Amino acid sequence: MRNIYAFESKKDYVKYQGIIERFNIRIEKYQKFLEKEFELIEPPQAIVWTSEELATTVFSDIPLPAYTNKDIIYISPDLLSWRNLFLKQLDGRKNNHIERFYSTLSEEQLFTIVAHELTHHLDLFLDDFDDAREDSIWFEEGMCDYLSRKYTLDEFDFNGITDVETELVDMFKGEYGNHSLDEFGSKSYLGSLTSIMFDYWRSFLTVKYLVEIKANNDVKQVFREYQKWDEKGRTVPLTKYFEVDRLFN
Template identity: 45%
Template sequence: MKQIYAFESIPDYENYKDEIDLLNKKLKTYKELLINQFELIELPKTIVWTSSKNATTVFSQVPVPAYTNRETIYMSPSVSEWKAFYLSLFDGEELENSDEIEYIKAYFQSLTIDDVFCILAHELTHHIELFPDEFGDERNNSIWFEEGMCEYLSQRMTLTEHRYTELRKIENLMIKLFKPKYGVFLLDDFGIGSYHQPSLASIMLNYWRSTAAVHYLIEDIYEGVSVSTNK
């Protein structure tokens, strides 16, 4: 995959360089895992590394600074930008302060390059051949299984057992917080139009619910997944 750096100045690029290098090293191992075990055949042509602001205002209007299409992955590599993204989920939400909210915020403040890599790995996972309708223009709804599986595989295959368990707890708490307000619909209704909702929390709720469903199907119904990983 070609690497394209879309920053506004050389100093801006230099601020991101170390994180990009670390993500690329991790991506090499994860790419081989997808090729060997999950039918990754046709890779995207390019990764465009850019800032969170450019990702969500220049290259797309989707308010999440990581996404992929058939040929390109767009990605903010910055740990600090992803911390800010997740903490912004609470902006404008009328939630009373609680120990649960403080716990969630502390978790997001603790994000590392490993957590950011999960997001990049999610985008690459979209390219495996196990999703027959990937990148189809007609996919206006019912994308929950693909999104949930991309989340599940990228998290389960790259995080330590402890970090994965902690993430499951955090996302279940987020579902508990936001589902009463934003989640009164079937998972099958999660589609492209879901990205046009005004609340960032309402958009991300689709991912948390989808991942929880896939986790349940694999680890509770199927009783686990067995793959070789490098953690």
């Protein structure tokens, strides 16, 4: 993958040069792992490293400074801005554990977001980026979170983010949990930051349950069942097919 630097000043580029170089070393390793184990055949052409402001106002209007547009990844490497963004997910509510976690968000946790975007390019996923992707986006988003975290974080950090997102789901399910996870799609991004992230949290925890409980830690078995759902004509929603439609009720 090529690296493209989209900053408004040389000072900004210099500020983030170190973390970008460290991430590039890790990206190469994670990419080789995906190519070997999970059918990453055509990786993205480039990563555009940019600021939070440019990512969310110039290159896109998505309120998250990390996304993939066709075969290019856009992401901000600004750790401080990510900490502040994740704290906004609390929407004014107080929770000492969650606030402490996000206010000290590590570089390792930030790297999982880069890895998440790379994971989207697996050939194992059924839909292309140009598709509407309205009936199974939760599976892809949840699996991208799961793989990027499970295979780049140590056990302590993986359990840490799992605990935090479990708390967040419990905290906000009364407000945002009244719709099926199968409704997670492009319209989801029209809501508030917390409502958007709520479906990401649920997606990750659902995929974690599928892999670690229902499939006894066999990620590839979960992918095989996902492929069968498609081969059978998607006759039922994917959450119902996997019997997880009531997982967070």
